[in-house]
Amino acid sequence: MLVANLVEAPKLTRREREVAILVAQGMTNREVAARLFISERTAESHVEQIRGKLGFHSRSQIAAWVAAQDLAIDGPVPPADVIPRASPSPTPRRPTRRTGLIGTAVVLSVALLVAALAYNRLTTISPMAPSVATVAGTGARAFSGDGGLAVDSPLVHPLAVAVGQHGEIYIAEGNRVREVQQDGRITTLAGTGDAGNGGDGGPAKQAQLNTPQGLAIDSAGTVYIADTLSNRVRRVNPDGTISTVAGTGEAGYAGDGKPATAAKLYLPTGLAIGFGDALFIADTGNNVIRQLGTDGTIRTVVGTGEAGYRGDGGPAPYAVLHAPGGLAFDNEGNLYIADTLNQRVRRVDVNGQIATVAGTGVAAFGGDGAPAIFAELNLATNPLEGMGQALAVGPTGDVFIADGSNHRLRRLDVKGAMSTIAQMKTPLGVAVDPHGAVYVADADDNRVLRID
Known part of the structure; x- marks a missing residue:
């Protein structure tokens, strides 16, 4: 046709x-x-x-x-x-x-x-190579304790990175969430390193996490963690304690319209904070995006739960996704979704309409310099091994994509063109600070990089 x-x-x-x-x-x-x-x-x-x-x-x-x-x-x-x-x-x-x-x-x-x-x-392609620097990790896969310089501290397969209000860098790695402080020293925010789901109500440092793959920070500086294999989303409270805000721990799909703590999730990965500090969750195994309102209730806002690819140009709740992962909002309130098994990036606009903005559906590499809808992606697709948080939006509206299986950080610019920013081992998580610096969790190289 x-x-x-x-x-x-x-x-x-x-x-x-x-x-x-x-x-x-x-x-x-x-x-x-x-x-x-x-x-x-x-x-x-x-x-x-x-x-x-x-x-x-x-x-x-x-x-x-x-x-x-x-x-x-x-x-x-x-x-x-x-x-x-x-x-x-x-x-x-x-x-x-x-x-x-x-x-x-x-x-x-x-x-x-x-x-x-x-x-x-x-489209003008800048010939200038970006500046790339390590902000955490040595390349070794290990844990060496807290208090040292982050660049001298090994990491374990970092999957997500986020930037705090005062320039802190948060990293999900090795069943922990680490914090790189402004002086460059690293500490543990949450997790003991042992896989598990215990510890709610106690100090976050003494809690167990199980392959956390998403991080988000609200306007108050509260850190949210997608505790993926625990089928929960957890929060580190201002007093340093940890609590569950969504999910019972049982894998499933239930609970819309009810308190999120009574809802069932299935392998949540990406997180993003929307207007009014609403938390959006990529419920990856259920093929939907869910919203945790400030009143504590949960509802599905994107996807029918069916696995597939359908619905562009229509209302987001009737669209079909396949293992959605990374999430990111731009300054106008448009939500970007890494639709991983569809090998596409999709956008839900402020009117609730969904469209594909990057990717052809073919898992491959190609299309740099062309319209992003003709470009090929090869996003990481297995939450059991680590998908990470593959999307971030910069202050000027450019969308950064951790194209993990292509070993590249790519950019969808505001004109709709695709380009490669840098090559690395296995980028799975990406974040952008207010000044436009890009942070990448290079999982298999056990480092977090900064790109200017």
Whole structure:
């Protein structure tokens, strides 16, 4: 169906062509409406009409079609420097039944290649190599105690990293959460190093954790921990004690609308703090994102619980995810999700609509310099071995992706282009401070790196 539409351009109206181009730029229905001075409902209707005429199911398919058709808006919108333009070519004949399969591959490959090359000409790639420094870890896999300099202290397979209000660096590693203080010394915030789930109500340092893979810090500086193999989310309170805020410890999917401590989770990994200090949890084994409100109740906000890939362009609660991991919010309140087994990054906008913003669904490496929806990712996908917290958003809106199985830190910039920032052993966790410095948990190298 996709190639048939590439070969024979359907009769879209002028307004539908304008909407299609803006969708190809990654705009939400709300953003399209604002750009074209129409209502959001009208924009949504145009998108549905485009899908119907083209026979498409996702916004990324519309983007690929726009690139192949050499579409441009008449008049001043949108700005020309952000529209990937493909070179015109003669319209090929309709493929026969015998040649259709070959024609499909050729047309689609050419369309993606032309779009990528065109976009690359319009995107400035900085030739400057980033500055990379170790902030914790020696490369050895071990624990050497607290109080020493973090750069002289070995770590055990760090999976997540977070930045505190005053520049502290928190690291989930070796069944512990460690804190690198402003003077560069490292201490233990929570965990003894023994795998387990005990210790609630007592000092966090004496509690047991079991492969923690996500960290989040609210506006008060409270640290939340995704205690993954314990099927809980835990909190280190201001007095240094630890408590469970979500999950009973039993693997399952239950409890929406009830106190989160009575709910069942299944291998929670990524965490993120939204507006109003609401905590969002990637309930990885249940294929959903859940929200812990400030009143202590839990509800599902993204995903049906079914494993798969579906729902782009529609309401997030009706979308289908597959092992969602890392979570991150931007400054506008859009939620980014590492949809790991789908090998995509998806975004839930402030209106609750979901879309794919990076990844093709193929576990591979490719697409640097091209629109991110044509780029290939190879995200870590096994929470039992460690998926980590693979997403972070910088102060200017760039999304940083720990592309673990590709051994790279990648960036989805605000124009929608994908690039590689640095190569490393196995990056699984990423965080960004308010000044734009990026911190990466390089798990198999047993270090945390800072990239400027």
